[in-house]
Amino acid sequence: MKEIAARHSIRKYKAEAVNKDDINKILEAGILAPSAKNRQPWKFIVVEGDKKAEALDVMEKGLERSREELKEMPGMDALISDAFNTLSIMREAPVVIFVENSNGKIPFVDININDRITEICDSLSIGAAIQNMLLTATELGYGTLWIANTVYAYQELVQCLGISGQLICAVALGVPDETPDPRPRKSFDEVVEFR
């Protein structure tokens, strides 16, 4: 409960590197998560330094493509601006972990019901792995940001990272350079129903 309450999305990081043993502990925590049919559909691609800069330059090109392609869609401007903001946070964080669903496929095509159920279960399993990682990082004194804005640079990132499954998201990791106030939560009564 301590780490659950202490974890907040961190959007400012110190330049300090993250110790390799700590990165490994965080990844091990992810690997210990439950998964549907024990498929363990996750794959983690950890990038730092030049490799991180390379991936994020590619992400920037993807965001520019999405800004152009989706400009007529209502509300897209704000979403793409938010994705560029996320990109600048990723540039500041010393470590970025891209997370792949190794059973997944590109999310922009129709799939049959069975494949959809499998994909939902695999996404849930990966969510459990990520939360384990965020909590372990919190325990070790690091800050994290869970990032889905990678979706606006999907094709570019998949190609650059050599992902053959589905790119799910990224996690930024580093020593926090802010102590944000907790974001509001819906009240207990709003979200819980006892029957």
Ligand SMILES: Cc1cc2nc3c(=O)[nH]c(=O)nc-3n(C[C@H](O)[C@H](O)[C@H](O)COP(=O)(O)O)c2cc1C
């Ligand atoms: C699946 C998922 C995707 C997210 N994607 C982003 C993102 O791309 N950029 C960002 O700044 N925050 C992102 N967040 C962080 C949320 O905005 C944040 O968790 C939420 O506002 C609650 O704040 P807290 O994490 O500090 O409790 C994401 C969170 C989740 C769970």
